[in-house]
Amino acid sequence: MIERTLPVACPLDCGGGCPLLAHIEDGKVVRITNNPNGDPHMAGCIKGLQMTRVLYAPDRLVKPLIRNGPRGSGQFREAEWGEALDLVAKRLIKIKDRYGAASIFRLGSAGTSTGALYETVNITRRFLALLGGYTDITDGYSSAAGKYTTPFVLGTRAAGIDAGTLRSSKMIILWGANIAEARLEGALEAHVREAKARGVPVIFIDPRRTLTAKTLATKWIPIYPGTDSAMMMAVLHVLIIEGMVKRAFVEKYSYGFDELGDHVLGRDDGVPKTPEWAAGICGTPAAEIRDLARRYGRSQPTAIIPGLSIQRTLGGEEAIRMSIALQVATANLGVEGGSSGALTWGTLPTPRMGNLPSLDNPADASVTAYKWADAVLEGRKGGYPTNIKAFYNVGGNYLSTAADTHKVIRAFQSVEFSVCHDFFLTPTAKYCDIVLPAAMFLERNDIVIADGGNHVMFSHKVAEPPGEAKTDYEIFCLLAERLGFLPAYSEGRTEGEWLDKFIAESEIPDAAEFKEKGIYFGVDQHRVSLSSFKADPKANPLKTPSGLVQIRSDAYAKTGYPAIPTCRAAAPDLSHPLRLISPKSRYRVHSENWNIPFFRERERHALWINPADASARGIADGDAILIHNQIGKVRIPAMVTPNIMVGVVCLQEGAWPTFDEDSVETSGSPNVLAPTEPTMPSRATRTHTIFVQVEKSG
Ligand SMILES: Nc1nc2c(c(=O)[nH]1)N[C@H]1C(S)=C(S)[C@@H](COP(=O)(O)OP(=O)(O)OC[C@H]3O[C@@H](n4cnc5c(=O)[nH]c(N)nc54)[C@H](O)[C@@H]3O)O[C@H]1N2
Ligand SMILES: Nc1nc2c(c(=O)[nH]1)N[C@H]1C(S)=C(S)[C@@H](COP(=O)(O)OP(=O)(O)OC[C@H]3O[C@@H](n4cnc5c(=O)[nH]c(N)nc54)[C@H](O)[C@@H]3O)O[C@H]1N2
Numbered sequence: 001m002i003e004r005t006l007p008v009a010c011p012l013d014c015g016g017g018c019p020l021l022a023h024i025e026d027g028k029v030v031r032i033t034n035n036p037n038g039d040p041h042m043a044g045c046i047k048g049l050q051m052t053r054v055l056y057a058p059d060r061l062v063k064p065l066i067r068n069g070p071r072g073s074g075q076f077r078e079a080e081w082g083e084a085l086d087l088v089a090k091r092l093i094k095i096k097d098r099y100g101a102a103s104i105f106r107l108g109s110a111g112t113s114t115g116a117l118y119e120t121v122n123i124t125r126r127f128l129a130l131l132g133g134y135t136d137i138t139d140g141y142s143s144a145a146g147k148y149t150t151p152f153v154l155g156t157r158a159a160g161i162d163a164g165t166l167r168s169s170k171m172i173i174l175w176g177a178n179i180a181e182a183r184l185e186g187a188l189e190a191h192v193r194e195a196k197a198r199g200v201p202v203i204f205i206d207p208r209r210t211l212t213a214k215t216l217a218t219k220w221i222p223i224y225p226g227t228d229s230a231m232m233m234a235v236l237h238v239l240i241i242e243g244m245v246k247r248a249f250v251e252k253y254s255y256g257f258d259e260l261g262d263h264v265l266g267r268d269d270g271v272p273k274t275p276e277w278a279a280g281i282c283g284t285p286a287a288e289i290r291d292l293a294r295r296y297g298r299s300q301p302t303a304i305i306p307g308l309s310i311q312r313t314l315g316g317e318e319a320i321r322m323s324i325a326l327q328v329a330t331a332n333l334g335v336e337g338g339s340s341g342a343l344t345w346g347t348l349p350t351p352r353m354g355n356l357p358s359l360d361n362p363a364d365a366s367v368t369a370y371k372w373a374d375a376v377l378e379g380r381k382g383g384y385p386t387n388i389k390a391f392y393n394v395g396g397n398y399l400s401t402a403a404d405t406h407k408v409i410r411a412f413q414s415v416e417f418s419v420c421h422d423f424f425l426t427p428t429a430k431y432c433d434i435v436l437p438a439a440m441f442l443e444r445n446d447i448v449i450a451d452g453g454n455h456v457m458f459s460h461k462v463a464e465p466p467g468e469a470k471t472d473y474e475i476f477c478l479l480a481e482r483l484g485f486l487p488a489y490s491e492g493r494t495e496g497e498w499l500d501k502f503i504a505e506s507e508i509p510d511a512a513e514f515k516e517k518g519i520y521f522g523v524d525q526h527r528v529s530l531s532s533f534k535a536d537p538k539a540n541p542l543k544t545p546s547g548l549v550q551i552r553s554d555a556y557a558k559t560g561y562p563a564i565p566t567c568r569a570a571a572p573d574l575s576h577p578l579r580l581i582s583p584k585s586r587y588r589v590h591s592e593n594w595n596i597p598f599f600r601e602r603e604r605h606a607l608w609i610n611p612a613d614a615s616a617r618g619i620a621d622g623d624a625i626l627i628h629n630q631i632g633k634v635r636i637p638a639m640v641t642p643n644i645m646v647g648v649v650c651l652q653e654g655a656w657p658t659f660d661e662d663s664v665e666t667s668g669s670p671n672v673l674a675p676t677e678p679t680m681p682s683r684a685t686r687t688h689t690i691f692v693q694v695e696k697s698g
């Protein structure tokens with residue numbers, strides 16, 4: 001039997017963008033390994049290496065489905081492509097003619113997030129733009145607070161680092177960054193592991209003792225979710241009091257630092273932000289915070305790598321402003337081995353590469369992601385730009401991943417028409433009128449541009465789509481043909497012709513070599529953002545009003561929130577005293593893989609609860625419990641574990657929700673409990689600030 005190999009690249013939403021190699025025997029993918037042409041630090045995770053479990057899953061969709069039962073019931077009949085596509089085209093035109101193009105809402109986010117051709121958001125936007133326009137979702141669930149805030153402080157969002165620069169770090173702080181599980185890029189974990197092996201302290205600040213705490217960190221510091229700005233202020237308090245602030249750096253590179261210093265010392269409000277003050281907010285012993293500050297103040301360079309988690313909280317904007325302020329105070333910004341303190345993810349340029357051209361949205365209407373269901377339900381009356389009548393969903397499973405599942409269901413019930421493309425009959429697909437079976441990345445060719453690092457990858461088609469499944473591009477071309485705009489959509493190009501065009505537009509000198517190796521590296525693999533500003537702030541000022549790091553921002557103050565960072569951590573109320581977090585599982589990408597037994601069996605899905613909180617409620621490991629708040633109820637077993645701090649409970653993101661007759665959710669889907677009230681002023685997601693009560697379920 002002859003085995004051959006072809007490079008592929010995982011385009012899923014973990015930011016990893018990992019270079020992989022598919023091993024093919026008799027036309028079947030039998031194994032996936034790491035692509036040896038990648039950097040040795042790049043290693044695929046279990047999701048990528050076991051992708052054949054998804055590829056050959058027995059529940060892959062193989063035919064178009066047309067709903068013939070109530071929405072959500074899962075009752076569909078199989079249809080021929082011709083019938084399904086005619087229906088989609090007819091309904092879209094009818095809705096557009098009757099209510100205007102902006103009544104069509106584009107849903108979906110994670111899907112394929114890094115494909116030059118198949119990026120699910122981009123490929124859908126192009127189609128809907130040619131249809132005449134749509135209402136778009138902007139900002140996303142991931143990093144909206146950080147993206148909003150960082151330009152006020154740094155004048156740019158491009159403030160990340162290449163993981164290779166950690167070779168120069170003397171200390172690494174993973175601040176809510178659980179990188180061994182919630183991957184932020186393919187090479188980060190190996191670089192942190194190497195640093196640890198060199199004797200570099202790796203501090204992990206997280207409410208949970210996770211795999212990162214166990215395998216990568218030298219120290220775990222627990223913290224209540226949503227309180228990072230308080231701990232950061234206390235760290236700064238110690239740095240100031242103990243004379244460890246690098247004054248010359250602060251003066252040369254920042255604006256308004258002293259005002260923050262006065263606030264931290266309590267000169268403006270009479271509340272010194274000491275470790276003892278923070279201990280009461282963060283649930284972390286003051287001695288731990290003081291020790292962290294001293295070690296941090298002494299170790300240079302130190303890289304703070306914030307997780308996206310710290311800004312997906314109420315007041316999460318301030319955690320990002322504060323972590324930048326800390327890196328300024330310690331002279332770690334713009335320095336190799338340091339970091340800016342801003343999000344490191346997806347912020348530095350990648351090698352030049354063409355991609356499917358985006359088109360202006362003629363309807364020019366959009367809604368911020370966290371409020372999308374409210375926008376559907378309230379429409380113009382609620383101050384939103386449009387009245388929504390139809391959904392076009394590609395690459396999203398919002399029944400599982402969007403906040404307030406009951407509201408999401410009402411939104412799906414409210415529209416006249418909904419269509420989605422997916423590999424599986426997800427809970428979201430079940431609420432759609434037409435479900436079109438899509439090909440996954442191993443069944444098509446694409447170019448993958450990773451979120452982290454400086455490389456691009458070619459991903460070959462290594463399998464045929466199952467049954468009659470088609471690629472998203474084929475589906476959109478067939479629809480565009482029916483709607484009369486195929487020439488504009490496809491520009492007459494096949495998949496392969498687009499990819500050749502993108503490579504021709506790229507900096508890659510040899511297309512054949514790129515396809516054969518599967519990866520191309522940009523010239524510089526050790527980029528430090530803001531390093532030219534650091535080298536000469538007069539010649540290379542930041543794009544802020546002062547040209548410096550804007551610790552105080554009058555522009556930010558115009559949003560109604562203070563000009564300097566403040567602590568806006570929300571505290572639970574007496575009836576909902578526990579703080580619920582809903583982080584990523586290492587076995588899933590959001591809700592993806594929930595339906596794949598191989599992945600499900602590897603992890604117990606239950607509510608993490610500390611033994612003290614459990615015994616106070618008479619809860620033993622494995623007991624059925626009810627988690628509840630004003631938004632919803634979830635019944636699921638408890639997992640009593642010291643790996644979560646007292647006062648915090650955790651239900652990992654991604655369960656496909658199921659409900660009993662009393663509307664109690666029974667799979668363990670945390671978004672049933674998530675309010676859609678966003679963090680302000682960014683109007684971003686706050687899914688790590690949810691307050692609940694937990695009790696034994698009778
Ligand atoms: N395996 C896997 N990896 C992924 C993804 C995935 O779905 N699966 N998704 C990718 C995507 S789209 C994104 S946006 C990123 C998300 O990246 P993150 O936001 O970093 O991921 P989370 O898992 O939500 O949270 C990371 C850690 O922060 C902790 N945490 C929660 N709240 C707080 C807090 O307020 N403060 C502190 N200090 N810690 C807190 C959690 O316990 C968790 O261990 O991950 C990417 N990587
Ligand atoms: N409670 C809570 N909720 C969260 C989070 C959290 O931390 N806690 N994290 C949030 C974050 S950071 C994010 S980014 C969102 C993600 O939210 P979603 O975008 O809904 O994420 P997924 O569950 O990955 O859904 C992607 C869907 O697209 C399908 N798909 C994948 N690739 C393709 C493709 O190429 N073509 C087509 N047609 N379909 C494809 C998959 O099968 C899957 O059904 O979730 C958010 N929700």
Ligand SMILES: [Mo]
Pocket residue numbers: 141142143
């Ligand atoms: Mo995300």
